[in-house]
Amino acid sequence: MPDHRRMLSAMVVLLLAAGVLACSIDLGTGEARKPIVEILSPPSGSQLELGEELEVQYRAVDEVAVVRVELEADGRIVAVERSYQSEGQPSMTGTLRWMPTTPGSHTLLVYAYNRDHVMSDAVGVSIIVAQLPPTFTVPPPPTETLAPPAPTETQVPPTAVSATPTHTSVPPTPAPPTPTRTPEPPTPVPATPTHTPMSCPxxxxxxxxxxxxxxxxxxxxxxxxxxxxxxxxxxxxxxxxxxxxxxxxxxxxxxxxxxxxxxxxxxxxxxxxxxxxxxxxxxxxxxxxxxxxxxxxxxxxxxxxxxx
Structure with missing residues (x-):
């Protein structure tokens, strides 16, 4: 019986030592916990037409606090959403919007950041943007234009010859006096505002x-x-x-x-x-x-x- 007790005591001591060692190993890593983010919609491989806005719904969680979430399209940040609380919140759910400008396949990545400026691993989807088919406008049929009717010949009556008028001398009209030009006063030019230097803090x-x-x-x-x-x-x-x-x-x-x-x-x-x-x-x-x-x-x- 004493041997069993000694064996049991030894096992307890070993288990406690293993637990302490595990804790010390875990604490010794010093790695910062990352936020976790997931894309709720759209699924990868979704299609939309050029000029159509895409809504990306996400959910992000963190043990510290999520402060912002970013949407990256083809390596460029296109949308950012911040927490409504300045110190962040344990989880964030929202929608990030993106408008494609070129057709083809595009890669969208979502990142989350916590209050300690630690970035999550990226999660992404592939989106296919289709080119809109060209639209053709059918011109209306040409309208038949009727030729105007031939003009009707009109008889012009003979013009009566009048007697030659007698020339009457008309006295010359005196020229009006030349007006005297009054010089206008010069228009004042507003002064150019001067920049006042600032005493910098x-x-x-x-x-x-x-x-x-x-x-x-x-x-x-x-x-x-x-x-x-x-x-x-x-x-x-x-x-x-x-x-x-x-x-x-x-x-x-x-x-x-x-x-x-x-x-x-x-x-x-x-x-x-x-x-x-x-x-x-x-x-x-x-x-x-x-x-x-x-x-x-x-x-x-x-x-x-x-x-x-």
Missing amino acids: AIKINVPSSAYPSRVFTLEWDANPHAVPSGWQWGIRFKGAEVGWTHLPVPLDSPPREEGGHWKADYLQGRGVEETLYWQVCLVNTSDPSRTFECCGPVPPWPIIHAR
Whole structure:
């Protein structure tokens, strides 16, 4: 009997050790849990006609929180849907729309991102877009045109010859006096508005340091002072190895927002190739027709590595 107890105790100790070892191995991986996304419709191989809008229904779940879902068509982001809650939600279900512009086979991929900026594995479907058949318009039959009737000959009565009139002298008409031209006063030219330089706040960009070449990302920065001056709005510019800057149109597609004490601008994107771009945050005077950029910083510009 004591031998059985010792054997049972040894087995319990071994099981506990195995459990602890398994936990330590699982904890030692340190891999971030990925969100999971699935396409509910349409099924792969679906067909639609050119010019017809396609609705892609999805469902995404995550242990942390799903913050946005992206739809990619042939390697380019065409639709993005964000969580209505700023901190994300455990699951998201929605519809992403895409309008094809060329016929043929197209690959659609859906990605989900959680609050920790971890991206899910892609799920995809293949869609076939059919070319619309040409339409032919049948012209109406030609209308028979009747020839006009022959003109009727009309007898012209002889013209009576009148006597030669006697010439009567007419006195010359005096010429009217030439009007005197009064010079008009010159039209005043409005003064050209002058651009007033802005005293820039101190800018510090926080994230990101890397992004995919063809996917949108969110730029986060701090400003000191934090508030945007009255009559001004945020602008953004970037450049690569070239000297000149690319200024994004103002206002931005997604206006910058305040969240958690920081400024954030969504739906920014690189140029679709692997490269390092340098970014700066600027201020733009809304009353200035030329939309002159007062680029505040950071100095030097913030580098973002756009690569897969």
